[in-house]
Amino acid sequence: VSSGPGSGDHGDAALRAVELLAPIAQLDVPLAPHTTYRVGGSAAVFARPRTLDDLHRIADAVRGTGLSPLVVGRGSNLLVADAGFHGIAITLADLDCAGTISVEHADDVGLGGAVALPVAARRTVAAGLTGFEWAVGVPGSIGGAVRMNAGGHGSDIATSLRRVELFDLHTGHHGDVAAGSLGLRFRGSELADHQVVVTARLGLAVGDRERSEAELDEIVRWRRSNQPGGQNAGSVFVNPVPGEVAAGQLVDAAGLRGFRLGSAHVSEKHANFIQADDSGSADDVRALIEFVRERVAETSGYVLRSEVRLVGFGDPEPVVPGVEIGNRR
Numbered sequence: 001v002s003s004g005p006g007s008g009d010h011g012d013a014a015l016r017a018v019e020l021l022a023p024i025a026q027l028d029v030p031l032a033p034h035t036t037y038r039v040g041g042s043a044a045v046f047a048r049p050r051t052l053d054d055l056h057r058i059a060d061a062v063r064g065t066g067l068s069p070l071v072v073g074r075g076s077n078l079l080v081a082d083a084g085f086h087g088i089a090i091t092l093a094d095l096d097c098a099g100t101i102s103v104e105h106a107d108d109v110g111l112g113g114a115v116a117l118p119v120a121a122r123r124t125v126a127a128g129l130t131g132f133e134w135a136v137g138v139p140g141s142i143g144g145a146v147r148m149n150a151g152g153h154g155s156d157i158a159t160s161l162r163r164v165e166l167f168d169l170h171t172g173h174h175g176d177v178a179a180g181s182l183g184l185r186f187r188g189s190e191l192a193d194h195q196v197v198v199t200a201r202l203g204l205a206v207g208d209r210e211r212s213e214a215e216l217d218e219i220v221r222w223r224r225s226n227q228p229g230g231q232n233a234g235s236v237f238v239n240p241v242p243g244e245v246a247a248g249q250l251v252d253a254a255g256l257r258g259f260r261l262g263s264a265h266v267s268e269k270h271a272n273f274i275q276a277d278d279s280g281s282a283d284d285v286r287a288l289i290e291f292v293r294e295r296v297a298e299t300s301g302y303v304l305r306s307e308v309r310l311v312g313f314g315d316p317e318p319v320v321p322g323v324e325i326g327n328r329r
């Protein structure tokens with residue numbers, strides 16, 4: 001008896017979802033190519049909405065099948081289990097409004113949810129604006145950055161975010177929400193899995209283009225010399241005491257730099273990065289995350305929290321009600 005995403009109750013629900021969503025959804029689509037870890041299993045359903053109406057159809061399919069939705073941005077903070085994700089994965093890559101960049105003036109920069117952060121950083125600098133340079137080193141999307149409150153180099157998206165256009169896949173509500181209502185905190189927010197960031201509006205400042213370009217170069221140089229390339233999702237653990245105790249130092253002190261478990265290993269270059277082998281296993285990465293967490297707790301007393309979004313491992317999911325959205329429709 002097979003127990004993959006395409007079988008049993010989930011299989012029936014997935015089949016119904018794909019029927020409801022033809023032609024924008026497919027059954028059993030590998031998610032590895034949609035993540036920077038490049039390992040892990042398939043989504044039972046993978047949907048590529050092109051219009052807001054398609055998002056309404058996905059909301060109907062979510063309600064009609066009971067399958068969970070998961071927005072996949074650039075997959076740079078996701079680890080999908082080898083068993084896959086038994087729900088509806090959604091990419092905004094084909095959604096027109098999610099790919100746009102509009103610079104009205106410094107105080108009102110519109111960015112689609114699917115826009116890559118480095119692209120947004122370079123475009124805003126090219127327009128003579130300052131305040132988003134930090135994003136050049138983070139390989140995520142605007143939507144993923146809002147959900148995670150991504151940041152670096154002394155800033156984060158909360159610093160310049162004014163408001164977002166959200167679409168709720170449970171209620172079908174679609175509307176603008178002020179940044180202050182998103183519960184943005186260090187590397188997190190109150191957004192739930194069923195809430196899609198369609199676009200975001202930032203308030204930046206008029207800057208000195210040459211100085212900002214030099215800052216972009218410096219950030220890229222710093223990243224290249226301090227962080228590994230290859231298959232990872234950036235820092236695995238949140239620093240337990242920001243600015244004072246770094247997770248990487250604790251991993252290092254536990255003697256785990258370079259430590260290997262199956263097809264996953266702790267980076268030699270940065271001990272808070274866990275690398276996957278080419279054709280490796282997401283379950284090995286997960287097992288190594290747990291091993292490191294336990295070893296660090298034993299040696300230092302700190303219980304590290306994973307910054308990476310773990311999908312499909314069967315962990316109890318915290319109930320996140322999400323944020324209130326007024327309705328545009």
Ligand SMILES: Cc1cc2nc3c(=O)[nH]c(=O)nc-3n(C[C@H](O)[C@H](O)[C@H](O)COP(=O)(O)OP(=O)(O)OC[C@H]3O[C@@H](n4cnc5c(N)ncnc54)[C@H](O)[C@@H]3O)c2cc1C
Nearest residue numbers: 073074075076077140141143144145150151152197233234
């Ligand atoms: C080499 C490397 C370096 C990194 N450095 C940093 C760093 O310095 N600072 C930092 O904060 N992060 C860093 N990261 C992690 C990652 O890039 C960020 O968390 C990023 O914001 C994730 O965006 P994403 O589009 O890849 O999201 P994904 O990984 O695709 O998804 C992450 C979460 O966001 C949700 N999501 C994605 N798109 C949307 C959307 N449109 N609407 C609603 N929810 C959405 C997903 O459902 C998921 O819950 C790094 C990652 C790598 C690989």
